[in-house]
Amino acid sequence: MKPVDFDYVAPPVLEEAVAVLASAGEDGRVLAGGQSLIPLLNLRLVRPRLLVDLRRLTGLAGVRAAGDGVAIGAMTRQADAETAPLVRERAPLLAAALAHVGHPAIRFRGTVGGSLAHADPLAEVPAAALALDATLTLTGPDGVRRVAAEDFFQGFLATAAAPGEILTEIEIPACAGRGWAFVEFSRRHGDFALAGAAVVLALQDGRLGPASRIVVLGSADRCHRARAAEARLHGEPPTASVLDAAAAVADAGLEPASDVHGSAEYRRHLVRTMTARALGLAAARLAAP
Ligand SMILES: Cc1cc2nc3c(=O)[nH]c(=O)nc-3n(C[C@H](O)[C@H](O)[C@H](O)COP(=O)(O)OP(=O)(O)OC[C@H]3O[C@@H](n4cnc5c(N)ncnc54)[C@H](O)[C@@H]3O)c2cc1C
Known part of the structure; x- marks a missing residue:
């Protein structure tokens, strides 16, 4: 199929892009890398009246230091973020997550901001952003506002934007000295995952502190903080029995569906298994960062 007719603009400056997008209201859509939007258009699952292409907004692409953390422009290609030295050094969990996004050809076109704004529940970048306690910057007709990743993802392909x-930047706070890991299971390399886990472990006085996070993907309408599992970590030393106890409840609160790819119980098993693997890797990095 082909898309319904739409108008197309590629403004050279952000202010113009915001103004023209706002003028279209619900009928306007941003076009970034097009790796998710173009299929949706072709299948007529979305029918915007106006597409606002961000490709000329070069100021929205790039990686910079933000304090001891890192800020990534929304139009930064996923492949560029994956290999950026600052991302690898200051947000290695994100770099690891990006390596699982489709295939290199997808990552050369797809953008970091596009993945976040698309909010696919199986996408790796949102899960990493949530685990890393990222803050997203939105620029609109009423100005600029910053939204925690925690509040940004609101459901299946739904966000707080x-x-x-327009999502313009993602900022990831400093996470030096923490253990981290991203693991997922997919049937073939490059496929969307059936389940995955993004884990950050942070010590406070020798015990796992409140900055320790477990985010799972698969089995929910968005990336999901496994709070029952996190609660098993807080205040405890990072021993194998503590990590096992956390992984055992990583699927609490999830209600996966059974489908052609696996039963609900299989998906629960995968979530627990991916979490256990991620916790083990993160703990090893905590011990030897
Ligand atoms: C074969 C294939 C395999 C893939 N596999 C994976 C995978 O394994 N994991 C995964 O996570 N993704 C996967 N993807 C999707 C890919 O990561 C996309 O790049 C990503 O989902 C969207 O990024 P984009 O820049 O292409 O955005 P687009 O497709 O251009 O836009 C996606 C949505 O986000 C909105 N949007 C984009 N940028 C902004 C912005 N700055 N501000 C506001 N709204 C914005 C658009 O309006 C649209 O609704 C795959 C895609 C393909 C085609």
Whole structure:
């Protein structure tokens, strides 16, 4: 199939892009790398009246230091972020997650901001952003606002971005000295995952502190903080029995569906297994960062 007719603009400056997008209200859509939007258009699952292409907004692409953390422009190609030295050094979990996004050809076109804004529940970048306690910057007709990743993902392909708002940057705070890991299971390399886990372990006075996070993907309408599992970590030493106890409840609160790819119980098993693997890797990095 082919898309329904739409108008197309590629403004050279952000202010113009915001203004024209806002003027279209619910009928406007941003086009970034097109790796998710173009299929949706061709299948007529979305029918915007106006596409606002961000490709000329070169100021939205790039990686910079932000304090001891890192800020990544929304139009930064996933492949560029994956290999950026600052990302590898200051947000290695994100670099590891990006390596699982489709195939290199997808990552050369797809953008970091596009993946976040698309909010696919199986996408790796949102899960990494949530685990890393990232903050997203939205620029709209009423100005700029910053939204925690925690509040940004609101459901299946749904975010806190209002019509007319453009995601412009993602900022990841410093996480030096923490253990981290991203693991997932997919049937073939490059496929969307059936399940995955992004884990950050942070010590406070020799015990796992509140900055320790477990985010699982698969089996929910968005990336999901496994709070029952996190609660098993907090205040405890990072021993094998503590990590096992956390992984055993990583699927709490999830209600996976059975489908052609696996039963609900199989998906629960995968979530627990991916979490156990990620916790083990993160703990090893905590011990020898
Ligand atoms: C074969 C194939 C395999 C793939 N495998 C995976 C995978 O394993 N894991 C995975 O996570 N993804 C996968 N993807 C999707 C890929 O990661 C996309 O790049 C990503 O989902 C969207 O990024 P994009 O830049 O292409 O955005 P687009 O497709 O251009 O846009 C996606 C959505 O986000 C909105 N949007 C984009 N940028 C902004 C912005 N700055 N502000 C506001 N709204 C914005 C658009 O309006 C649209 O609704 C795959 C895609 C393909 C085609």
